[in-house]
Amino acid sequence: MINRTRRLRKTENIRRLVRENKLTIDDLIYPLFIEEGENIETEIVSMPGIKRFSLDTISKELDEVVALDIPAVLLFGIPSEKDDTGSETWNDNGIMQRAVRFIKKNYPDLYVITDVCFCEYTSHGHCGIIHDNDVDNDATLVNLAKQVISHAKAGVDMVAPSGMMDGMISTIREALDNTGFPNLPIMSYAVKYSSAFYGPFRDAADSAPTFGDRRTYQMDPSNRDEGLREATFDDQEGADILMVKPALSYLDIIRDLKNNFDRPIACYNVSGEYAMIKAAAANGWIDEERVMMEALLSMKRAGADIIITYFAKDVAKVLLKK
Ligand code: PBG
Numbered sequence: 001m002i003n004r005t006r007r008l009r010k011t012e013n014i015r016r017l018v019r020e021n022k023l024t025i026d027d028l029i030y031p032l033f034i035e036e037g038e039n040i041e042t043e044i045v046s047m048p049g050i051k052r053f054s055l056d057t058i059s060k061e062l063d064e065v066v067a068l069d070i071p072a073v074l075l076f077g078i079p080s081e082k083d084d085t086g087s088e089t090w091n092d093n094g095i096m097q098r099a100v101r102f103i104k105k106n107y108p109d110l111y112v113i114t115d116v117c118f119c120e121y122t123s124h125g126h127c128g129i130i131h132d133n134d135v136d137n138d139a140t141l142v143n144l145a146k147q148v149i150s151h152a153k154a155g156v157d158m159v160a161p162s163g164m165m166d167g168m169i170s171t172i173r174e175a176l177d178n179t180g181f182p183n184l185p186i187m188s189y190a191v192k193y194s195s196a197f198y199g200p201f202r203d204a205a206d207s208a209p210t211f212g213d214r215r216t217y218q219m220d221p222s223n224r225d226e227g228l229r230e231a232t233f234d235d236q237e238g239a240d241i242l243m244v245k246p247a248l249s250y251l252d253i254i255r256d257l258k259n260n261f262d263r264p265i266a267c268y269n270v271s272g273e274y275a276m277i278k279a280a281a282a283n284g285w286i287d288e289e290r291v292m293m294e295a296l297l298s299m300k301r302a303g304a305d306i307i308i309t310y311f312a313k314d315v316a317k318v319l320l321k322k
Contacts, residue, residue, distance in 0.1 A: 021297060022300070023293065023296050023297050023300055023315065024319065025068070025069050025070060025071075025315070025316045025319055027300065027304075027307050028070050028071070028072075028306075028309060028312040028315060028316065029070075029071070029072045029073065029074050029113065029307070029309070029312065030065055030070050030072070030073050030074070030308075030310075030313065031073070031074045031075075031076060031309075031310060032058070032073050032074070033050070033051070033053070033076050033078060033205060034052070034053055034054070034075060034077055034095060034096070034099045035052045035053065035077075036054070036077075036095040037054045038056055039054060040053060040057060041053055041054075041057045044203060044204040046199070046203055046204075046275050047271055047274055047278070047310060048282070049278070049314070052204065055095075055099060058099075058102075059106070062107055062110065064313060065312075066107055066110055068312075068313055068316035068317065069316065069320075070312050071110075071111055072111035072112070072113055072157075073103070073111070073113065074114075074115060074160060074308055075096060075113065075114050075115060077094065077114075078120055078206055079094060079095050079120070079121055082121055082122060082123045083121075083122070084122060084123050084124065084130065085118075085122070086118035086121035086128075087121075088121050089116075089146075089147040090143065090147045090150045092150050092153060092154070094150070096114055096154070097150055097151065097154040098154075100112055100114065100151065100154040100156045111157045111158070112155075113157060113158040113159070113187065114151045114158075114159055115162050116144065116147055116148055116151065116160060116162065116163070116172070117161065117163045118147075119163075119205075119207040119209070120205045120206060120207040123210075124209065124210050124211065125207055126209050127164070127165070127217060128144075128163060128165060129143065133211075133212070134212075134216050135165075135216065135217055137167070137217075138167075140163065141168060141171045144161065144163070144165065144171055144172060148175055148176060149175055149176070149179050149181075152184055157184075157185075158184065158185045158187055158240075159172065159185075159187070160186070160187040160189065160243070161186065161188060162245075164192050164214075164217040164218050165217065167237070168188075169186060169233075169234045169237035169239045170237040173237060173238040185241070186238065186239050186240050186241075187241040187242075187266060188234040188239035188241070188242055189245055190230050190234040190235075190242040190243055190244070190257075191227040191230050191242070191243070191245070191257065192219060192243075192244075192245045193218055193219045193245065193246065193250065194213065194214050194218035194219060194220065194221065195218070195221065195245075195246050196272065197270045197271070198246075198271060199271065199272055199275075200271035200275045201271035201272075204271065221249075224252060224253065227244070227253045227256060227257070228256055228257075228260060231256075231257050231260070235261055240264075241265070242257055242261055242265055243265075243266040243268060243308075244257060244267045244268070245267065245268035246268060246270040246272070247267035247268055247269045247270065247273065247299050247304070247307070248273045248298070251298060254267050254299065254303050254304050255303045258302070258303025259303070264305045265304055266304060266306035266307070266308060267299050267302075267304040267306070267308070269299065269307055269308065269310070271310065273295070274310040274311060277291055277292055277311075292311050292314060292315065292318075293315070296311065296315060
């Protein structure tokens with residue numbers, strides 16, 4: 001036989017030589033939930049191993065992240081006060097701003113990214129200002145600029161807008177450029193679907209909408225071409241990194257972006273994807289470590305350069321042991 005593909009699979013060393021994709025610690029961003037208050041260390045029931053911390057309890061988590069050599073964290077703030085505009089998001093002394101200052105002061109090398117949105121801060125749980133029972137896009141952009149400038153002043157390394165407002169990237173780019181932050185990069189949640197896989201996160205971040213859903217701003221899971229259109233606009237508006245979210249059910253979209261854009265591509269391995277693996281493993285139905293590594297590797301193979309994942313610490317431990 002001329003062609004026998006098994007010749008290159010015979011031993012681990014030849015498999016190493018022909019291996020096309022690798023998951024490394026360098027690929028990982030670890031999300032953190034930081035809650036206003038003191039002495040908080042609350043387990044999130046649907047996300048085993050993930051907790052909400054207050055600033056006075058978060059150091060041991062950060063020590064671990066740094067010891068495992070994870071390059072970056074993505075912060076989500078959980079404020080004690082919510083209102084209908086989410087005005088806490090642009091309070092220079094808000095939980096997010098204080099968290100950024102705390103981390104940059106105590107862990108100056110850790111790369112800090114903030115999730116830029118309103119849903120954890122609004123009384124109605126939507127990602128912007130409500131007019132006529134829907135999120136008002138352009139009114140929300142005005143507040144988005146205020147939020148991002150406040151994060152920038154606190155010393156964040158990168159901002160990651162996740163609200164799926166039209167024009168959010170150009171608004172943020174302009175706001176940063178005009179206030180002395182032309183070098184602060186933007187990672188856009190460019191192609192973000194209206195997904196049931198966010199369920200556990202909404203418990204974790206206390207951000208479920210009190211009425212309706214997010215289908216008027218997040219994408220329809222049926223659509224693929226539209227993902228390219230979303231990414232094109234964000235690319236043109238100056239997003240430095242383009243993200244696809246969720247990851248596992250959207251590997252085709254990750255590949256589309258990789259093939260079409262000369263920008264780093266990120267994906268978000270979301271809470272529901274994490275919860276499913278943890279739950280099946282807890283029942284003894286799957287091998288947690290192998291399924292975790294295989295799922296994350298599939299994201300690399302699809303074309304992701306960066307993976308945001310609640311598994312970051314677990315993966316780093318596996319990789320360091322090898
Ligand atoms: C919204 C936001 C969400 C997630 C990250 N940012 C949830 C949503 O759109 O409702 C989900 C993350 C996850 O499920 O892990 N600011």
